[in-house]
Amino acid sequence: MSKDIRIRKGLDIKLVGEAEKVTANATRSNVYAIKPDDFHGIVPKVIAKQGTEVKAGEPLFHSKSNEQMLFPSPVSGEVVEIVRGAKRKILAFKILGDKEQKYADFEIKDVNSMNRDEVKSHLLQSGCWPFIKQRPYDVIANPEVAPKAIFVSGYTTAPLAADSDYVLSGKENEVQAAITALNKLTDGEVHVSVGKNSDSPLSGLNNVTTHTVSGPHPAGNVSVQIANVDPINKGEVVWVVNPQDLVVIGELLLTGKFNAERVVALAGSSVKNPKYFRTKIGAEVSSVVYDSGVNDEGNIRVISGDVLTGENVKPDGHLGYYHNTISVIPEGDDYEFFGWNKPIFNKISPSRALTFSWLFPNKKYDLTTNTNGEHRAFVVTGSYEDVFPFDIYPLQLLKACAVNDLDAMEQLGMYEVAPEDFALTEFICVSKQPHQQIIREGLDLMLKEIG
């Protein structure tokens, strides 16, 4: 059943520096990095030792808990370094990319004639499996458990994030092939959402249930859509895939190549000419960031991902495995005289306590990374609910996580949420509590104790 999902609660954070809808080819990155930390909860076991030549799509490592689950190199080249941190934990695989790219051949497949196990093992073998994540726990899907449904959100609401409609245009064939494959993996339906008034390349797909979504952020978050269409109960599993990753999966099936190419949005107020770039997973962010010029170079934060959920990668970092946005905003490492009581016009606030963003609903803001206050105990109540479109009590759930109360977490709806769903409550939090971290740790505890 197709559904019209209308979200009322939420907050659109309008920022300066939205990417212009023009795509340029990024300067070729020298070194590509794959960071095992991008795959939450996976303990890597090295396959490609330092010095090994790999082709694009050949595995760098596998999961310690599942040898079948391979993590591929995005490019062909030499593994020049395996960066390790404390206790020899692997932080990154660095691959020096070849000038002429060589691709591992996974053969062209006709998905329609494949059965579930064939699709599954093909995706695992080719390194495409990590693109499939699951709810609950927001980790890479467990291939042993069939999901009750698979969700793809084609509606973008996160601030400055790459617009799915734009980056997917012209990729209809790949997406369709991937959707057909996903259909084999579930007994339920594959749900795809598109913006209500948009001209999305995802709206014409076959074998899917299409939903239209409207409303402010976090309407584009896939958990919100799941909660509206087919909420997750205890014991149920739902898989989710980012739309841009469908392109990689589709291309694998259609051409037999693992092509990690991706169109990313370079956005943020520190970027002089924000626009889209064609690059690859794991590429150096500097290969796109400096291309269009940066304001106040010494004072920027480079984020792989959007400003609410992304990762601080520093200017010498690399594009994350799941990200298709690079945000560059000014650091806010400065004091502000009487900043706590003077009238505020240049920051976003959900209240009207001498903050005036309510007067200018369409103004775009240039926000810095300043926290605008210090960490405090939870005091204010009732504000999170205004930006949290779930039938869940956010404050109570956060408190349950903070005290490791597994029963309460389960009862209050922990199975339905991912850390990203708490990005907005974190944004408006008067006490500056780290909501996403609290939820991530809570999910990890549940995964460990309940499984």
Added chain:
Amino acid sequence: MGLKDKLHKLKLKYKDKKMAPAFNAIHTFLYLPNETTHSGAHVRGADDLKRTMNTVIMALLPCLIFGIFNAGYQHHVAAGEIDKVSSGFFSPEFWSFANLTIGLWKVLPLVIVSYGVGLAVEVLFAVIKKHEVEEGYLVTGMLVPLIVPIDTPLWMLAVAVIFGVVIGKEVFGGTGMNILNPALTIRAFLFFAYPTWMSGDKVWVHGAVERASEIAGGAKLDAISGETVLGSLAQGKEISYSVSDMFLGFIPGSVGETSAILILLAGLFLVFTKIGSWRIMLSAVLGALAMGLIFNGTVSAGWISEGSKFYSLMSTEFWHHLIIGGFAFGVVFMATDPVTASQTNKGKWVYGFLIGFISILIRVFNPAYPEGVMLAILLMNVFAPTIDHYVVQGNIKKRMKRLKLKTA
């Protein structure tokens, strides 16, 4: 080198030292800190706890200023030195320099003792427990002088503040962890420890107690009477104040609680700024009206005789309860304290309604002291977690039912 850099250097110098919290409290008061995000969302909203608390203080300031003038005004009127107000809210009899000086002389020491003692305790605990000084006391410190009688001895106030902050808040872990509203804990301590200074017909007007002891000592002077409207009603006396006096606030009472119109405006301001909960305020008013109507109904049904000691309070027009005594002040500023109130939106309706309902109930039936909002709020503070528990259970049950339907 500007002040900003100097303070930054000092901050680095004091870092990890014992006095860091005390220094940071002053530093962050002057400057919004240079802290940047390190996990989760990279940008954050503009509001912090200081701004939130500051908004409440802004709403309280008109009440404080009115209270200062009213302290002088009540003193002069009771002493027979000036006439009663004649021309509405801006009457020159009220806003006079003489009233202001008496008021400042009496009220400012209350404010200074409240903030001085309270913040000292807060800083002490912050230093001992090595956490930052939290902002909760900014509002409490302003509330306390507004909810005590004008002649409260300063040493009593100091003792009560120490008790309230330590037992009411710090033993639970500080701001955000307390069960009872700290300002009301302070007032309740005063009320139970020094009842003669907190009730009766002498304490509400400056000079009345002093005069009474002079008369007792043999001086030939007229006694100053300072009965509150509720006090008069409880004793079945005629009240000499008009409804407009009560609404505008030209009546004796605790320092800041008398002007219903200013409290109403402050309430609207808090609702507009989204700092105060409109659910609690609205439902408390509804609860009070409901109880008032029940009492009025009891009287008009003839169930209670005119000789009953409850008769005059019960027969008070139901909506008058909103503008006399401390009800309006308590509902707008103390029932809405987010830490001690119900934390769920549904729970707030129940919590607020019961506060209004019980306030009027206690006000009418309390033989010792005809005011109920303090005890009603403290009582509901204790029950707020229970209310929330049932609201949250409702949500949990809904989720379980969904699961059952699915598996059935």
